[in-house]
Amino acid sequence: MRFYYKFMLAAGLLLGAQQARAQFTGTWAKADIPLFYNQRYQVGDILFDPAQDRADFTLRPSGRIYQYYNFNTTYSGGRPELRRQLLAALHTPPAGTSGSGYLTVRFVVNFRGETDRFRVQELDSAYQPQAFAPPLVAWVLRACRDLQSWQPGRIDGETQDSYFYCTFIVREGSIQDVLL
């Protein structure tokens, strides 16, 4: 068995060498970008902001925050149940709200199933930036913060931190649907 691993390692090194040689000789374009990979920099990262985030929101010491779809971070009863609860909470909008489009709320579900680091993206129906009325955004954020039954995904049996987002379809100031 040990021989098998050595053999596969050698095969891997040979393949890697072939690729490196191809790059070096110009069969592939040479990249002058260093090939190290820093896991801390990802599309969609939310950096800690003391002005709006809880200082006592605990994350795993590794600092790695996964995406919900990597390992099935979900809600008790599944996504249809999460949708049902949000729609029930967002039945009657506050007075004076208007506007239509997409309101996306992105946040972190930590390894304990708690949530924080909420951020919003507000778009009109043509995917262009716009600002909804602040009471409407606050109302939707409150409904998201109030959700208590998160089930963080697991890796090797250990729960992990992950990003999650809900997109709300807004029609003339009311929440028409939640996309999950």
Added chain:
Amino acid sequence: MIRYAIVLLLSLLFRPVAAQPNCLIYQAGSPERAACELYLQALELPQGSIQSQVYFDRVIALCPTFAEAYHEKSVPFLKRGDFLTWKKLIDEAVRLQPDRYLADRGWCRFKFLRDYRGALADITRLQQLTHNQPSQSGDGNYDLRILAALCQRELGDLRAALTTFDACIADNKTQDRVGLYDYLHRGVTKLRLHDYAGALADFKLQRAVNGKLAETDYYTALILRQQHQAGALAHMQSARQLWQQGYRLNDPYMSMPDEISLPDIDRFLQQQ
């Protein structure tokens, strides 16, 4: 020794590769060739890493008309809820190669944003470009004509949806490639039109295509109870069992059309 050689050979044969362009179609030394070769390297990097994004930017700088780079760069933004950036990038890919990227944009508008009008417009335009053969959805589950039918249904035009379902299923039936969930979705559409016999017939066809699916039993039970026929409880209990075993509509990113939840099933069972 022979065993190791076979393992090595198989591991070489089945190395996971992304859909890669053939860079040799571009003239040696041309910006397209350089962009294409750099794009291949970008695909090796983890999706969404800043480094991969830098690579795609370099590809675009080398060749601003290299549509694949705009598309691939857009994907992590879509999956992580930044629809503003995704839309800008995918629009550019569609502008450059509409016949190739309209399918992807339409599918994603449907799936991630339930933008039925936008998705239907993209699929309709693609049908015009492809002689009514608009290919499959990104996950391979749906003929895009089935998606068009689902868009029509969600926009409220159930009759038009049914016509679209019928045409697509009839076409695919001749080639023995009816989709995994086509009959289920058409059945649910008939259920909404109160055509209960038609819906039950579709659910029966669905079982022949894909025998273990909680949703088929769930919607069958709804009809049987509504019609005061026997078997509703047995079907719902079967739906519960299948759901718990994982035989259900499930997608890592978003809910699927006509997907059900365990509380939906339990509410029905409590009412019995």
